[in-house]
Amino acid sequence: xxxxxSKYFKYAIGEIILVVIGILIALxxxxxxxxxxxxxxxxxxxxxxxAELENNILETSALLRSxxxxxxxxxxxxEDKVTREMIRERPxxxxxxxxxxxxxxxxxxxxxVIEQEKELSNAYKSFLPEIKLLKRRIKAWRFxxxxxxxxxxxxxxxxxxxxxxxxxxxxxxxxxxxxxSLNDKIYRSEVNHYIRYQLGENVWEANxxxxxxxxxxxxxxxxxxxxxxxxxxxxxLNLRPYQxxxxxxxxxxxxxxxxxxxxxxxxNQEKEVILKWHYKNNENFDTIxxxxxxxxxxxYGVSIEPESYFELEKDGKCxxxxxxxxxDYIIL
Numbered sequence: 217x218x219x220x221x222s223k224y225f226k227y228a229i230g231e232i233i234l235v236v237i238g239i240l241i242a243l244x245x246x247x248x249x250x251x252x253x254x255x256x257x258x259x260x261x262x263x264x265x266x267a268e269l270e271n272n273i274l275e276t277s278a279l280l281r282s283x284x285x286x287x288x289x290x291x292x293x294x295e296d297k298v299t300r301e302m303i304r305e306r307p308x309x310x311x312x313x314x315x316x317x318x319x320x321x322x323x324x325x326x327x328x329v330i331e332q333e334k335e336l337s338n339a340y341k342s343f344l345p346e347i348k349l350l351k352r353r354i355k356a357w358r359f360x361x362x363x364x365x366x367x368x369x370x371x372x373x374x375x376x377x378x379x380x381x382x383x384x385x386x387x388x389x390x391x392x393x394x395x396x397s398l399n400d401k402i403y404r405s406e407v408n409h410y411i412r413y414q415l416g417e418n419v420w421e422a423n424x425x426x427x428x429x430x431x432x433x434x435x436x437x438x439x440x441x442x443x444x445x446x447x448x449x450x451x452x453l454n455l456r457p458y459q460x461x462x463x464x465x466x467x468x469x470x471x472x473x474x475x476x477x478x479x480x481x482x483x484n485q486e487k488e489v490i491l492k493w494h495y496k497n498n499e500n501f502d503t504i505x506x507x508x509x510x511x512x513x514x515x516y517g518v519s520i521e522p523e524s525y526f527e528l529e530k531d532g533k534c535x536x537x538x539x540x541x542x543x544d545y546i547i548l
Contacts, residue, residue, distance in 0.1 A: 254335050261332065262340065262436060265325040269433040272354075273453055275319045276426035280477070282317040283419035284542055287475050290411045293404055303394050310397040313407045314371040316364050316414060321425065326351045339439065343432065346514060350428040357421035364418040371410055415475040423478045430455070430480055430545075431511045446482050446547060455480070455544040463527070463534035477520055480545035481512040489548050490529040493518055501527070506548065 289309055292298045303309045329336075329347055336344070379396060396403055430453065438444045450457070483489050483506040491504040506512050526538040528548060538546050 255337070258332060258335060258337075258340065261325065261328055265329060266433060266436055268322045268325040269429045269436075270453075272321045272429045273426055273433070275321055276422040276429070277454065279317055279319055279419060279422045280426070283415050283475060286315070286411050287415060290408055291474060294408065298398065300394055300398065303397060307390075310393050313397075313403075314368050314375065314410055316368040316418070318361060318365055321354050321357065321422075323351055323354045326354075343435065346428065346432045346435075349514065350425065350432060353421065353425045353428055357418070357425055360417040360421050364414050367410060367413060371406065412475075420476065420478075427478045427480050428514050431514050434511075446484060450480075450545055450547075456542070458526070458538040458540045458543045458546045461537040461539060463537055465537065474521075479512075479518045479520055479526075479540075481506065481518070481548070482545070483508060483510055483512075483548045485509075485548060491548065492527040492529060493524065494527060495521065495524050 292302075292309070298309055308315075326347055329340075330344070330351065333341070333344060379393070430450075434444070434446065434449055437449065481491070481504075486508050488508055489506050491506060492501045493504060494501045502518075504512065504518065512518065520540055526546065527534050528536040528538070
């Protein structure tokens with residue numbers, strides 16, 4: 217009986233051990249499956265994030281084009297080049313004074329990624345600083361878009377109350393509108409103020425969003441496609457490269473637009489490069505060091521100004537000059 221009891225006891229212990237091992241294996245398999253499910257969902261989330269970034273880049277590029285148009289109108293007035301005939305051919309010169317372009321930028325996928333922070337792999341976690349920066353920039357842009365819309369509505373209401381001709385749809389009323397556009401200095405000053413506000417806040421913030429979105433999108437895509445060429449990437453987004461000039465031929469061209477814009481700069485070389493940013497064709501400049509195969513740090517930021525240009529340095533000497541009017545990026 218003692219021998220049988222001992223055998224039964226050993227047998228029971230063995231059974232318990234096998235059951236425990238089975239449970240542990242089942243739990244491990246369940247954990248693996250759950251982890252695979254979460255990873256699959258996160259991969260799908262980042263694919264959706266890429267689509268969101270692409271849409272935001274298109275929208276902010278459209279907003280920048282509207283900014284160029286508004287600034288070209290402002291420039292014509294500022295330089296007293298607007299004529300009665302020009303307004304007749306392009307009524308927008310008179311009727312578009314307080315126009316604004318409202319748009320929608322998505323950040324739902326950004327929010328979802330931030331919420332999943334603890335579940336992200338180390339590779340995905342490396343993108344979090346840029347994702348959070350982009351989220352903050354979209355928040356700032358929404359604030360300024362609302363402010364710009366409010367100012368646009370206010371100015372249009374004031375214009376309608378002061379200028380009854382704007383309600384008339386006849387040639388006499390139109391000629392009076394032209395007279396005001398050409399001769400009313402206070403009105404032109406208010407238009408100039410509004411456009412500066414629009415470009416310096418709403419469009420500027422949108423430009424920063426585009427820079428962040430472009431850099432983040434390229435990094436996400438290049439993790440899946442190691443052969444992705446930055447030139448092809450920019451071309452597919454309909455972005456345009458800065459114009460290149462030989463050293464000593466600093467461009468003196470007539471600019472169509474003057475407002476400040478952020479610059480997308482990528483160093484495509486295998487070594488660090490030095491870029492000088494010159495202010496308004498004078499001797500003052502900032503020196504920018506960009507690591508190999510890298511973008512200029514999105515937090516650093518460089519905004520072009522009227523008649524400013526970039527100079528690429530090689531072996532302590534100028535090797536190339538870059539200048540932009542409405543262009544978007546530089547590849548070094």
